[in-house]
Amino acid sequence: MASILPASNRPMRPDKNAYEGKRSVYVKNPYLDAMDEDILYHLDLGTKTHNLPAMFGDVKHGMGIPSISIMLHELIKLLHHARCCDVTIIRIGTSGGIGIAPGSVVITDTAVDSFFKPRFEQIVLDNVVTRSTELDKELAADLLSCSREIPNFPTLIGHTMCTYDFYEGQGRLDGALCSFSQEKKLDYLRRAHKAGVRNIEMESTVFAAMCGLCGLRAAVVCVTLLDRLESDQINLSHDVLVEYQQRPQLLISNFIKKQLGLCSQMSHPSPVSW
Amino acid sequence: MASILPASNRPMRPDKNAYEGKRSVYVKNPYLDAMDEDILYHLDLGTKTHNLPAMFGDVKHGMGIPSISIMLHELIKLLHHARCCDVTIIRIGTSGGIGIAPGSVVITDTAVDSFFKPRFEQIVLDNVVTRSTELDKELAADLLSCSREIPNFPTLIGHTMCTYDFYEGQGRLDGALCSFSQEKKLDYLRRAHKAGVRNIEMESTVFAAMCGLCGLRAAVVCVTLLDRLESDQINLSHDVLVEYQQRPQLLISNFIKKQLGLCSQMSHPSPVSW
Numbered sequence: 001m002a003s004i005l006p007a008s009n010r011p012m013r014p015d016k017n018a019y020e021g022k023r024s025v026y027v028k029n030p031y032l033d034a035m036d037e038d039i040l041y042h043l044d045l046g047t048k049t050h051n052l053p054a055m056f057g058d059v060k061h062g063m064g065i066p067s068i069s070i071m072l073h074e075l076i077k078l079l080h081h082a083r084c085c086d087v088t089i090i091r092i093g094t095s096g097g098i099g100i101a102p103g104s105v106v107i108t109d110t111a112v113d114s115f116f117k118p119r120f121e122q123i124v125l126d127n128v129v130t131r132s133t134e135l136d137k138e139l140a141a142d143l144l145s146c147s148r149e150i151p152n153f154p155t156l157i158g159h160t161m162c163t164y165d166f167y168e169g170q171g172r173l174d175g176a177l178c179s180f181s182q183e184k185k186l187d188y189l190r191r192a193h194k195a196g197v198r199n200i201e202m203e204s205t206v207f208a209a210m211c212g213l214c215g216l217r218a219a220v221v222c223v224t225l226l227d228r229l230e231s232d233q234i235n236l237s238h239d240v241l242v243e244y245q246q247r248p249q250l251l252i253s254n255f256i257k258k259q260l261g262l263c264s265q266m267s268h269p270s271p272v273s274w
Numbered sequence: 275m276a277s278i279l280p281a282s283n284r285p286m287r288p289d290k291n292a293y294e295g296k297r298s299v300y301v302k303n304p305y306l307d308a309m310d311e312d313i314l315y316h317l318d319l320g321t322k323t324h325n326l327p328a329m330f331g332d333v334k335h336g337m338g339i340p341s342i343s344i345m346l347h348e349l350i351k352l353l354h355h356a357r358c359c360d361v362t363i364i365r366i367g368t369s370g371g372i373g374i375a376p377g378s379v380v381i382t383d384t385a386v387d388s389f390f391k392p393r394f395e396q397i398v399l400d401n402v403v404t405r406s407t408e409l410d411k412e413l414a415a416d417l418l419s420c421s422r423e424i425p426n427f428p429t430l431i432g433h434t435m436c437t438y439d440f441y442e443g444q445g446r447l448d449g450a451l452c453s454f455s456q457e458k459k460l461d462y463l464r465r466a467h468k469a470g471v472r473n474i475e476m477e478s479t480v481f482a483a484m485c486g487l488c489g490l491r492a493a494v495v496c497v498t499l500l501d502r503l504e505s506d507q508i509n510l511s512h513d514v515l516v517e518y519q520q521r522p523q524l525l526i527s528n529f530i531k532k533q534l535g536l537c538s539q540m541s542h543p544s545p546v547s548w
Contacts, residue, residue: 030452031447031448031452031456032448032452035448038448038507039507039508069438069439069440069441070439070440070441072450073440073441073449073450073451074450076450077449077450080450114397114399114400115400116400122439122442122443123388123437123438123439123442123443124442124443124453124454125388125442125443125445125454125458125459125462126388126389126390126462126465129453163397164343164397164438165343165344165396165397166343166344166347167343167344167347168396168397168398168399169396169397169398169399171399173305174305174306174309174312175347175351176346176347176348176350176351176354176484176488177347177484177487177488178304178305178306179398179403180398180399182305184399185399188399188400210450210451213451214450214451233312233313234313
């Protein structure tokens with residue numbers, strides 16, 4: 001799931017209020033402008049059949065699917081065709097934690113791969129291209145600050161590990177295939193923790209890489225549903241699971257309200273749990 | 275999308291009719307039997323809360339999502355818990371063709387990666403494990419034979435290339451990111467064709483690898499919606515697109531009917547188009 005937030009009326013950034021100062025969403029493809037029509041196939045939209053600036057110029061919608069790279073290609077082209085400016089995009093979702101209490105919200109500073117490296121290896125034709133997975137540190141700090149205003153809301157900033165696979169790639173012992181021991185699993189997860197990884201999910205590296213290349217201010221905010229040092233399966237009651245799953249939405253909706261200047265006074269800030 | 279076909283009453287294989295002769299679906303995980311309960315999280319099913327043999331012992335349902343490896347882990351565990359035997363699993367879907375007419379149905383003999391190699395590189399913890407992507411050649415030949423009984427049904431057997439990405443990974447010039455020339459794209463696709471690749475999609479290598487390891491008889495049958503040597507975007511009318519998309523279903527439903535002995539006499543076989 002992703003939240004898209006245009007920052008044009010962000011009160012804390014007066015330099016961005018003039019149109020000239022806005023950062024356009026740009027694509028890095030010299031062929032795009034030469035095309036007679038561009039059909040965003042998976043979105044069922046086209047530049048000839050739809051007035052994209054009118055339809056999406058003030059885009060604020062959310063989305064979240066496993067094939068996030070396809071969606072990002074088409075979403076970024078959509079933002080480009082619609083001439084959106086100063087766009088902030090936030091991936092929100094669930095994840096497995098490492099060494100932190102279930103229910104903690106992790107704001108990602110850097111997405112890392114299965115080898116704990118801050119990189120995304122994109123295959124372009126038959127070449128492997130390595131891309132940076134840094135995320136916007138100022139945005140992460142703003143989100144952490146926002147989280148402190150919500151009572152009993154454990155939040156931290158840490159690395160997020162992104163894997164291609166939910167089972168073998170995340171060291172789970174409960175998949176259809178498992179060729180490693182409990183000891184090897186724990187050794188791997190402890191090494192990840194030592195490298196700064198606080199949670200594991202499956203989209204953040206390509207999300208960070210593509211947003212970074214295309215000039216989108218980006219963040220990843222995921223709640224953890226279990227501590228992978230303790231278990232592989234989720235053992236929460238339905239009500240607790242639902243409450244945890246809503247935490248990223250709660251944080252981002254508060255953040256959006258603050259950006260729009262709609263924030264009511266919040267009660268006593270709660271301490272941040274680590 | 276995948277079609278799952280239990281082969282227990284396959285008339286052409288009398289040796290499989292006795293229960294003793296049936297191939298069980300097996301998982302390769304020594305930890306599974308020791309678990310008190312196994313929760314198939316993404317399917318909302320558990321071994322304690324559901325009678326899986328009663329619910330799915332005669333499983334025939336279909337599925338198809340981008341995160342096919344998660345689904346395969348849980349589906350294969352489901353088949354294991356339900357003690358299914360002699361299961362055939364067929365992935366059906368759409369793809370981009372290389373050097374063949376749109377509407378052609380490609381039955382995959384071997385799935386290959388972006389480097390045209392018949393392998394799937396699975397990351398297990400922080401190790402890269404290379405797995406075979408061979409598919410069942412006899413099943414592919416049976417499917418080709420079945421396709422010949424359908425009039426005007428262009429079908430061929432060939433390699434299928436599986437990529438992680440729809441745009442840069444498949445040499446498309448119409449993504450949000452494109453760093454290569456039209457010439458480099460065509461050179462890559464022509465090299466793929468020379469290596470035996472006839473279509474491109476995004477699931478076949480992990481599908482072939484996991485099915486192969488778990489003893490599932492597997493096939494991949496995809497229709498092509500365009501010739502990637504000609505274009506990147508699909509330019510078919512809605513009606514033609516719908517008819518093409520139904521072709522794999524048509525072939526597999528005919529194949530299932532044949533396996534069940536329900537096949538009516540078909541009219542003149544049509545020649546196979548290459």
